[in-house]
Ligand code: SF4
Ligand code: SF4
C-alpha cells in the first residue's frame with residue numbers, strides 16, 4: 001500500500017498529490033487510489049471485489065464515488081481511480097447512495113444466499129430486492145483469481161468466456177496441476193459464505209442482525225457495547241440500572257436482557 005500522509009501540509013510535497021474528499025484535504029503519494037485516501041481519512045466506502053493485499057480489479061463498482069462538480073460530476077470506482085492533484089471527490093452524494101443501493105440490490109438478486117452480500121444490504125439500508133433471484137454461485141468479482149495468482153502464487157484458475165458466458169475455471173475445465181488445494185480461493189469468495197438460516201425466506205433481504213440501531217443512544221450520549229461499534233444487538237437497554245453510589249439516579253446500559261432478540 002502506498003504511503004499516506006497527514007492532511008496538514010499546505011503545499012503539495014514532491015511526488016505527492018493533494019485532493020479533497022467530502023470537504024477534507026488529504027495529501028497522498030502519487031499512485032494511491034481514491035479509496036485508500038478516503039479510508040485514510042476514516043471515511044467508509046463499501047467494497048466487495050477489493051481486498052487489501054490484492055490488486056485492484058474494479059469489478060463490482062460498489063466503491064463508487066462522485067468526482068468533479070456540477071454537470072461534469074461523474075461516478076467512478078474509487079478502488080481503481082488514482083488520486084489526482086486538485087481532485088474533488090464525494091463519497092455519499094444522493095447519486096452515489098442511489099447507485100450503491102441499486103448495485104447491492106442487483107448483487108442480492110444474483111446471490112441471495114451470500115452472507116457477505118446480505119450484510120452489505122443491511123448495512124446500507126437495502127430492505128427489498130425488486131429483481132428475480134438467480135441463485136448464482138459466482139458474482140465474477142475475481143477475488144479467487146487474484147488470490148490464487150497473487151498470494152498463493154499458483155495461477156490455477158482464471159476467467160474464461162465473455163458476457164453471460166463469463167465464468168471462473170481451470171484451464172480446459174480440467175483438474176489443474178497448479179492447484180495446491182490450499183483453499184485460498186474459497187476463503188476469499190464472498191459467495192461461499194452462506195447467510196444465516198434465519199426465519200425469513202432465502203430470497204428475502206434479511207440482515208436483521210446488523211441493521212438494528214443501537215437503542216441505547218436514544219437514552220445515553222455514549223454506549224459501550226462489547227458487541228461492536230455499531231451496537232448491532234440493541235437488546236441490552238430496554239431496562240435501566242441504578243448505579244450504586246451515584247445518588248441512585250444514574251442509569252447504566254446493561255446486557256441482562258440479551259435473550260430478547262428482535263425478530264426481523
Ligand atoms: S485451492 Fe487451488 S485454485 Fe484455490 S487458491 Fe489454492 S491453488 Fe488456487
Ligand atoms: S468464485 Fe467467488 S471469489 Fe471467485 S469470482 Fe466468483 S464470487 Fe468472486
Ligand code: FES
Nearest residue numbers: 058060061063079
Ligand atoms: S470494490 Fe471497487 S469496484 Fe469493487
